[in-house]
Amino acid sequence: MKNMFLGFLLLATAIVSAQVKPKEVLFTIDDKPYYTDEFERVYKKNLDLVKDESQKDLNQYLELFVGYKLKVNKANKLGLQNNDKYKNELKSYRTQLSKNYTSDSKVTAELVNEGYERMKKEIKASHILILADENASPEDTLKAYGKIVDIRKRITNGEDFEKLAQELSEDPSAKENKGNLGYFTSFRMVYAFESAAYNTPKGQVSKPIRTRFGYHLIKVVDVRDNRGEVAVSHIMIMNPKEGEDQTKAENTIRDIYKKLQQGEKFEELAKQFSEDKSSSTKGGVLNRFGSGQLSSEIFENIAFSLSKENPISEPFKSEYGWHIVKFNEKYPLKSLDESRKELENKISRDDRSRIITNTLTEKLRKKYTVKRNEKVYKALATMVTPEFYESKWEYTDNENTKAVLVTLDKKELTGKSFLEYVKTQQKTGVSLKPVNKLVDLLYGKFIDENLNTYYNDNLETEFPDFSFVMDEYRDGLLLFDLMEKEIWDRSKTDTLGLKAFYETQKDKHKWKTRLDLIIASSTNMEMVKKAQAMLKKGKSIQEIKDKLNTKDVVNIMLTESTVEVSDPTIPKGTKPEVGISEISQNGEYYYATKVNKVIPETNKSFDECKGKIVNDYQQYLEQNWVNELKKEFKVNVNQSVFEKLKTTIK
Numbered sequence: 001m002k003n004m005f006l007g008f009l010l011l012a013t014a015i016v017s018a019q020v021k022p023k024e025v026l027f028t029i030d031d032k033p034y035y036t037d038e039f040e041r042v043y044k045k046n047l048d049l050v051k052d053e054s055q056k057d058l059n060q061y062l063e064l065f066v067g068y069k070l071k072v073n074k075a076n077k078l079g080l081q082n083n084d085k086y087k088n089e090l091k092s093y094r095t096q097l098s099k100n101y102t103s104d105s106k107v108t109a110e111l112v113n114e115g116y117e118r119m120k121k122e123i124k125a126s127h128i129l130i131l132a133d134e135n136a137s138p139e140d141t142l143k144a145y146g147k148i149v150d151i152r153k154r155i156t157n158g159e160d161f162e163k164l165a166q167e168l169s170e171d172p173s174a175k176e177n178k179g180n181l182g183y184f185t186s187f188r189m190v191y192a193f194e195s196a197a198y199n200t201p202k203g204q205v206s207k208p209i210r211t212r213f214g215y216h217l218i219k220v221v222d223v224r225d226n227r228g229e230v231a232v233s234h235i236m237i238m239n240p241k242e243g244e245d246q247t248k249a250e251n252t253i254r255d256i257y258k259k260l261q262q263g264e265k266f267e268e269l270a271k272q273f274s275e276d277k278s279s280s281t282k283g284g285v286l287n288r289f290g291s292g293q294l295s296s297e298i299f300e301n302i303a304f305s306l307s308k309e310n311p312i313s314e315p316f317k318s319e320y321g322w323h324i325v326k327f328n329e330k331y332p333l334k335s336l337d338e339s340r341k342e343l344e345n346k347i348s349r350d351d352r353s354r355i356i357t358n359t360l361t362e363k364l365r366k367k368y369t370v371k372r373n374e375k376v377y378k379a380l381a382t383m384v385t386p387e388f389y390e391s392k393w394e395y396t397d398n399e400n401t402k403a404v405l406v407t408l409d410k411k412e413l414t415g416k417s418f419l420e421y422v423k424t425q426q427k428t429g430v431s432l433k434p435v436n437k438l439v440d441l442l443y444g445k446f447i448d449e450n451l452n453t454y455y456n457d458n459l460e461t462e463f464p465d466f467s468f469v470m471d472e473y474r475d476g477l478l479l480f481d482l483m484e485k486e487i488w489d490r491s492k493t494d495t496l497g498l499k500a501f502y503e504t505q506k507d508k509h510k511w512k513t514r515l516d517l518i519i520a521s522s523t524n525m526e527m528v529k530k531a532q533a534m535l536k537k538g539k540s541i542q543e544i545k546d547k548l549n550t551k552d553v554v555n556i557m558l559t560e561s562t563v564e565v566s567d568p569t570i571p572k573g574t575k576p577e578v579g580i581s582e583i584s585q586n587g588e589y590y591y592a593t594k595v596n597k598v599i600p601e602t603n604k605s606f607d608e609c610k611g612k613i614v615n616d617y618q619q620y621l622e623q624n625w626v627n628e629l630k631k632e633f634k635v636n637v638n639q640s641v642f643e644k645l646k647t648t649i650k
Contacts, residue, residue: 130216578596
């Protein structure tokens with residue numbers, strides 16, 4: 001309900017650059033001014049949304065707008081804006097809305113397009129890794145780089161890549177797989193690794209590539225078109241443990257395969273015999289997957305080789321056991337437009353997000369003036385000791401911690417705020433040495449984070465449209481809570497008030513003349529004639545059904561209802577009088593109608609019109625409440641300004 005309510009208030013609110021127009025005070029509430037620009041903007045935004053023509057009338061709309069602002073004032077007077085739930089919901093909405101302003105849409109679009117183009121191809125690659133933490137000291141970094149360069153020279157001189165991977169790679173899995181990573185596509189590897197793989201020609205070895213894990217050499221073994229995704233089911237018999245009969249699993253899977261060939265159902269056999277307990281209860285169904293998503297290339301290749309024409313594989317062995325795979329469906333690569341939202345989400349969780357953040361940060365460095373007090377900075381830097389590397393460093397407040405270290409535009413940051421930031425970084429693994437270089441590194445990060453925070457905190461000042469949307473949402477949330485408390489809950493629980501209101505309104509809620517009738521229908525004219533004859537004899541609905549319908553065939557349908565004479569479901573030719581109608585036809589169907597009773601026009605009972613009464617009662621309560629608010633708050637409309645505004649809008 002809240003989503004619908006706020007959705008109506010905010011529908012059609014666009015994220016666009018607002019034009020600055022002259023504004024005048026349109027009205028005041030307890031001397032608080034409300035301006036012409038807000039009224040005009042909200043009126044025009046909602047003009048095509050309202051169904052009630054009276055709300056398009058500017059005089060009427062001003063009444064509604066003043067009433068709206070009165071309710072918001074009342075909500076603030078009651079302190080609803082201090083409610084923690086309200087604060088959290090508003091904060092959550094602002095965080096979501098701010099993403100439109102804190103990310104570079106151009107860079108995001110470029111990354112989406114790049115990611116999608118890469119998704120069209122799957123790369124099979126091997127790698128050699130020499131570990132080097134991203135915060136490693138220059139000496140350790142240089143040492144790791146030297147190792148990877150030496151290995152590449154050996155490969156260039158003709159030594160076997162796979163053999164060197166097995167011997168020298170510091171990726172633990174290389175001892176077994178010789179560095180083979182199988183097939184993958186975009187967003188499966190860290191971004192730097194992915195980029196190097198896609199930019200290295202087939203059959204060649206990349207230059208040394210740095211990722212957060214260390215230095216890599218990548219050999220591109222194969223490139224093929226993206227196979228999309230496939231959905232399959234499987235039956236699995238796990239490999240025997242060491243010392244157990246090694247032929248038992250194969251014999252079992254082949255017996256199951258014979259049962260399939262004899263016509264037994266795959267799903268039932270999976271439930272009975274598959275040793276993959278995560279899928280056996282579902283008939284062997286696996287989640288759909290693409291290349292490189294499973295840890296068995298053999299299994300993937302078999303799955304992708306199947307089709308509707310060739311749906312079931314022969315038994316085969318993977319690293320984990322024996323399988324029979326059944327094809328369910330293939331899903332080709334989606335179009336760019338279909339993939340866009342998913343790709344944007346992946347980018348936000350990927351290393352690529354750093355590119356977007358860094359692009360904004362670079363702009364903010366140019367946008368805002370940053371002035372550092374060099375004397376204070378020098379003093380603070382000497383307070384950081386090598387204990388930082390052991391997460392034992394603390395500091396003591398002094399005149400430098402209390403002094404202003406840096407000014408970002410109009411915001412002042414103290415030395416203490418920087419040292420607190422340094423303190424929090426002790427457990428992040430930053431190991432740059434010596435300490436003075438460490439302090440410079442952390443200061444740069446400190447400034448970047450505060451630039452982004454300052455920018456985000458001032459979005460309302462930077463972007464009038466952002467401020468407009470936040471104001472509307474802020475007021476809308478308050479208004480919802482207030483309306484729920486003052487109107488909606490009361491209209492549902494005030495039984496006596498609701499029934500008293502019904503008594504004043506019951507003449508407005510009437511049934512038109514109604515017919516209590518039975519309708520017999522069939523595509524068979526003879527069956528309708530028989531049903532009509534039985535209705536004339538006074539036979540009941542059940543007697544007619546028992547006579548004309550059989551266990552296997554429904555020849556006649558009969559329904560009994562009470563409907564108004566204007567109801568479109570009444571067959572044509574039915575007269576508003578007691579008796580049996582002539583048979584009529586509509587399309588392929590024939591109808592006979594029996595009118596049991598004609599019920600004259602009458603008022604609806606409370607229960608029969610309760611929904612409408614509750615709605616009208618809410619409007620009644622709200623209007624009375626607004627009248628009371630006009631007495632509680634002083635409202636002053638500037639009529640001359642309003643008349644001028646009406647001319648402008650028209």
